[in-house]
Amino acid sequence: MNPLGLYLHIPFCLRKCPYCDFYSLPASPDAMDTYTEALKASILDWGKRLKRPADTCYFGGGTPSLLGARRIAGILMAVREAFGLEKAEVTVEVNPATVEQKDLATLRQCGVNRLSIGLQSGVEEELGSLGRLHSVEQAIHTVAWARQAGFDNLSLDLMIATPNQTVESLTRSIEFCASLNPEHISAYLLKLEPDTDFGRHPPSGIPDEEMERELYLTACERLEQKGLLQYEISNFALPGRESRHNLKYWNGEEYLGLGPSAHSFLDGRRFYFPRDLAAFLEGIGPKEDGSGGDFEEYAMLHLRLTEGIRERHVQERFGYSIPDPMWDTARRLAKGGLIHLLPDGFTLTREGMLVSNAVIAALLD
Numbered sequence: 001m002n003p004l005g006l007y008l009h010i011p012f013c014l015r016k017c018p019y020c021d022f023y024s025l026p027a028s029p030d031a032m033d034t035y036t037e038a039l040k041a042s043i044l045d046w047g048k049r050l051k052r053p054a055d056t057c058y059f060g061g062g063t064p065s066l067l068g069a070r071r072i073a074g075i076l077m078a079v080r081e082a083f084g085l086e087k088a089e090v091t092v093e094v095n096p097a098t099v100e101q102k103d104l105a106t107l108r109q110c111g112v113n114r115l116s117i118g119l120q121s122g123v124e125e126e127l128g129s130l131g132r133l134h135s136v137e138q139a140i141h142t143v144a145w146a147r148q149a150g151f152d153n154l155s156l157d158l159m160i161a162t163p164n165q166t167v168e169s170l171t172r173s174i175e176f177c178a179s180l181n182p183e184h185i186s187a188y189l190l191k192l193e194p195d196t197d198f199g200r201h202p203p204s205g206i207p208d209e210e211m212e213r214e215l216y217l218t219a220c221e222r223l224e225q226k227g228l229l230q231y232e233i234s235n236f237a238l239p240g241r242e243s244r245h246n247l248k249y250w251n252g253e254e255y256l257g258l259g260p261s262a263h264s265f266l267d268g269r270r271f272y273f274p275r276d277l278a279a280f281l282e283g284i285g286p287k288e289d290g291s292g293g294d295f296e297e298y299a300m301l302h303l304r305l306t307e308g309i310r311e312r313h314v315q316e317r318f319g320y321s322i323p324d325p326m327w328d329t330a331r332r333l334a335k336g337g338l339i340h341l342l343p344d345g346f347t348l349t350r351e352g353m354l355v356s357n358a359v360i361a362a363l364l365d
């Protein structure tokens with residue numbers, strides 16, 4: 001059996017960002033201690049049940065860095081006991097507003113080898129409009145401390161299509177990111193999620209569709225000029241520094257998610273823990289979310305990757321070819337510039353990536 005990916009959700013934030021719909025609550029030291037113990041117990045319990053190694057471990061949130069290095073180190077000890085973590089990629093999401101130099105040194109010493117830093121923008125006004133609590137200077141310090149601590153695998157988050165963003169301000173952000181020499185960048189388009197402050201009261205200056213397109217294409221081109229190659233709709237990396245953990249999602253590999261709102265895909269079934277911290281602390285188990293791993297799901301996830309879908313992979317995995325109707329649709333969409341045809345498969349073009357949901361839905365229709 002292949003090793004699992006392990007996702008650990010840390011459901012605490014200093015303050016809710018107005019665009020964010022991830023599950024998180026205000027933190028207190030007691031609440032974080034209680035959660036840490038519950039999460040460790042859950043990790044050990046699932047480890048005994050599954051008896052499988054994991055080769056990626058991702059602390060996401062919420063704000064994992066808010067938990068502090070001591071609690072994260074304790075959780076990692078439980079993870080090693082339960083899932084081995086041999087030669088694993090171990091990532092912690094870090095908010096520059098909630099981290100100190102000594103925390104990063106401790107994280108590195110306890111085996112964390114990758115940080116995903118919530119930078120979002122290199123322009124102070126844009127950080128303000130996103131309600132972020134950190135400054136550009138704090139981001140610079142965080143990266144410098146991480147390098148001093150020995151981290152050689154850093155990912156920066158960058159947000160595209162933020163209020164009043166222009167091609168010029170985005171370019172400044174990208175130049176700023178590049179000056180920090182990250183190994184990886186995740187560049188997500190801002191979406192107005194219904195259950196957020198931005199969703200309820202959209203801020204002024206949100207770029208329209210045409211501007212969003214221009215910003216996205218600018219980001220893709222500029223990042224690639226910096227040597228950060230696009231490997232997924234929103235992800236760019238130096239060669240060999242792609243996120244091993246996130247690739248498991250897009251490649252349809254198995255993963256276990258623990259903590260409120262965390263999702264899993266194991267043994268052909270999907271399940272998730274509800275967005276309810278109290279329920280998780282009470283030990284209430286995950287809810288079923290149906291079966292997974294069929295061809296439609298594989299195509300939907302794999303088309304997010306610049307690799308696209310290929311006959312050889314589909315044959316190996318499902319024992320049949322890419323269905324003819326899908327090929328027909330791909331040829332039609334290629335004429336409109338949304339699909340790039342290859343001899344053995346097809347990929348989304350960047351124009352196709354901008355409307356990926358509609359393109360993938362058409363291919364699967």
Ligand code: SF4
Nearest residue numbers: 013016017020061062
């Ligand atoms: S964006 Fe990050 S820091 Fe802000 S509320 Fe969401 S999880 Fe918390």
